[in-house]
Each structure stands twice: as C-alpha cells, then as structure tokens.
Amino acid sequence: QTFGPRGGDPHDPPTYCAIRTQHWKLVRYQRGMELYDLQADPWELRSLDGRSSVAEVQRRLLGRLREMCSPRPPGLGPF
16 A cells, blocks of 8 residues: 655645455546556556456456555545
C-alpha cells in the first residue's frame, strides 16, 4: 500500500493507493486507475485498465486495494 502526498501546488504528485503482486500492479488515483501486467510489461508502458480480458483480475485487486487503503488518504475519492 502506498500513499502519495496531497497539496494545492499543481507540481505536487497526485494522491494514490496502489497494490503490487509478483504479476500485477494496480494504482488508483483520484481520477482513474492503471493496471499493469508486470510479467508482460515490466516497464509499465501499457495500462490494461478497463480491458475485458483482465476484468476479473482488476476486480479482485481493486477489492483488496479497498481493504488495504482504508481509511483513504486525503484527496482520494471513493473507489
């Protein structure tokens, strides 16, 4: 679980929560998500967020992330 800082400066990094397994990485930002297959894309160049082929993996990881990221950091809206 990872938390980014929150601030009013547009140069501040976004607030986020993330979960990483040996195979997958899911990052939830205030305005979206990124999902990476770390075995096929170790440099995280192509987000698979929203693709039907990985919908079950994303659903499962998001469920775990909701549990881990509770309470949510300031600035991160509902999942």
